[in-house]
Amino acid sequence: MTRTWKNELVGKIPPDLKEEIDVFERQIARRKEGKLDEAVFGETRLRRGVYGQRYDNGQRFDGVQTRQIAFPSGDISKGASTLWDAPGMLRIKIPYGGLNPEQLECLAALSEEYSDAISHVTTRQDVQLHFIQLDDAPTLMRRLAAVGITTREACGNSIRNITACPFAGTCKTEPFDVTAYADALTAYLLGHDDCQDFGRKFKISFSGCAAEACGLATIHDMGFIAATREVQNAAGTTETEHGFELYVGGGLGAVPHTAKLFDAFIPREEVLPISLAICRVFGRLGEKRNRAKARLKFVVKKLGIEAFRETVRTERANLRHDPRWTSFLADLDSFTESPKAPRLISPASLKRSATNLPEGYKAFADSNVRAQKQDGFNLVTVSLPLGDATADQLRALADIARRYTPGTLRATVEQNIALRWVRDEDLLPLYRDLRAAQLAAATAGTIVDVTACPGTDTCKLGIASSRGLAGELSERLAIKNLSLDEAVRNLRIKVSGCFNSCGQHHIADIGFWGVSRKVSGYTVPHFQVVLGGQWTHNGQSYGLAMGAIPSRNIPATVDRITDLFVSERQRGESFQHFVQRIGKKHVRTALEDLFAVPSHDEDPNYYSDWGDPREYSIGDLGIGECAGEVISFAQFGLAASERKIFEAQEFLETGDSTGAATRALDAMMVAAKALTKDRAPNLSDDADEIVAAFRHHLYDTELFFDPYAKGKFANYLFQAHSAGAAITDVDAARQRIEEAQLFIEAAHGCHGRMS
């Protein structure tokens, strides 16, 4: 009999997971036989964590022409426009980032056998394997299940991985360890009947404290921040009650929304039922048809936070009691990690080792090691370049975790791995072991440790190469890392391949997101520069876009910005304050020359992306037949609209929300007119006329439609036009600017497609 992993693992997989994987395997077979609807199978696949990858629609631009990929299984699909044989990605949920050595070894083995020998840590503490064949997925799932991991609901319209501070339980600033709560909520909501009817994904996070960034609570649909309060117990004495500050409706994405405070204190017994009540409200009131409006933030916005609270409380009151709401509280202690007993080491020997430090150790200790709240123990962050680790490195980390820790590791939202409970006296040998595994880069939490989403490497929606850029920046910055000014060294750079913000560019000191521009008939990769986002305080405030700079000029942009910071910074000033103080106009002036794109003859490098020698394209590249440089009306108009957006940002900086909103609307009008004029030559400057003409010529015909976002960005224009200038609120003005920015990007995209 042929051996299979299914047979080998009999009795080693929890029965519920086994059943689920068996069902998925049957669904794969049924889909192959044509007995399961494509759309149903597509969503099922996603909810099992099996995601699409770039080129899975069977075509690819090879640098010269777009070619069809003749997969052996032909046209059979695993979802809309997703061919069966095309390699995909498996997203593996790691709740709160918690991993043990056996799980690391399993990931290592799977990456070698089914992927490209790389495990990729994401910004939401998942692990992703790329280039997976769908037929292999059930086997991967079984092997993961055998070490206690599920991929269920890692993708699709479901509750995604529940994240938490990687330092929970050890961090000095937390009032208590949030791990048990993240774990209990994960188990409670996984596959819950009330969470199967969402219009979009739903993200939850736990943070140990408000001031640090680790949990990023305020960029989630639901974000919990640990809190305590003093209460009188029945005996009349005061005791400390554990609970959470709860935020709702946060999210980055195309238009970032800061979460709203739902309740300043949710008692711990209420964490599960309140969460379920919110999920039920989202399931009932959340948008289902229009994906662009289907996140919780839109429900909160539509109802207003007060009415949302009331709706949730009514829902909560109607829930039937479930013993799981509190049963996990009896097990809180099981999450307390007990370190191996501290080893006694003589002061003389400690002193000896302190004077005999290996090369690089000091820098490593400065950036990658922080003391735990427990005396004598440390958290050590292992930097993974771009979140990537080889199978050998994962096995080395498993060995290291067994040797120096109680066997607990955490994936971090900065795409690294944190080792916990490392004794003071073990730091040196640990460092030597990490060095041997090429894992001792002294870059954790520094400007060198650039975060990036997959971008055009593997993501279907990627516009520019976020990983290519991040790799280039890291390499350049690493060379001068130790000589960088301290203030610059601690800045965060984050890169997304498109407006969807998976790289979390909005909350970086220096953020970038990929866009494209048409220049003399060529499409040129660019990045929007976003400055002054806030990483601390759970990612509470977002940076604003400065304009799009050609991808090739981004390293120079980083140099320019950091030099400016060093030379003009006031004593002790943060980057956010610095950007606010000197103003975006000043920064923009300093970058002015970097916006220019040399002609193709002068420097063809500008016309390809980082790490990709192909002539850059976002689809079919068309070269105009002009002998010289001809700038169209539309191009001028689009440039003017960008100027207006910049002015809107300046209004916002001075606190003039109405002025900012008006200017942002103007910017959209200018862009809309620029695009439409070709088809309506007599178009005036009257806003009603522009909107009507734009709707008629470009929206109703779907010419303006983005291939993925469809008409979403046009709706920003329509909504802003109806709302007019009646905006006095800073958040609303900021949102209008963000939306206008996206509308203008879409206008560039449309212009590119039409020209």
Added chain:
Amino acid sequence: MQITKATARIYTTNSSLTPSDLRTLFHEWIQQDALDELLLDVADYTHVPRGPGVLLVAHECYVGFDDADGRFGLSWSGRQDALAPAAESWRHAVSRLLVAARTAERRFDNELAFDGAQLVLGCNDRLHAPHGEASYSALQGALEAVASEVYPGADCKIEPVGEFRQCFRARLSTTGSLGLADLPV
């Protein structure tokens, strides 16, 4: 004995190629349909020390230049889960590897040369052939069969390489200096 996902690897004797050269090479191969495999994409992991380097992703395999085992070389690694006799799988892997190596050598002329006196064969298949003594004994016949075809009439040393937690790997080596042109396969 049957295995899936056979691998074959050959080392370079000299290479001054940069990651950029290798990316360009693989993109060219896709444009030109330079190999018989269905070529899909290029992945670059040169930012990861001792990682998979620069990979050409095909439907059937990965073809990659890397220094994952400490020495720079070119690998052909099967991607599809197709169980077949080990000798047959390795014959195929070696022949496809050598086609890729010869194509690369031609493209870079004097900048790239391979060491034909050593090959590393293996499989990314812990189910049928986990790395270790038992698999090595069971697969020795298949390794010898392939060795006799690659190095006919020559003494060939065969030995397991790498640690046993890695995937199965065995080195075939013969004495003397051999280039690709000297290999009859």
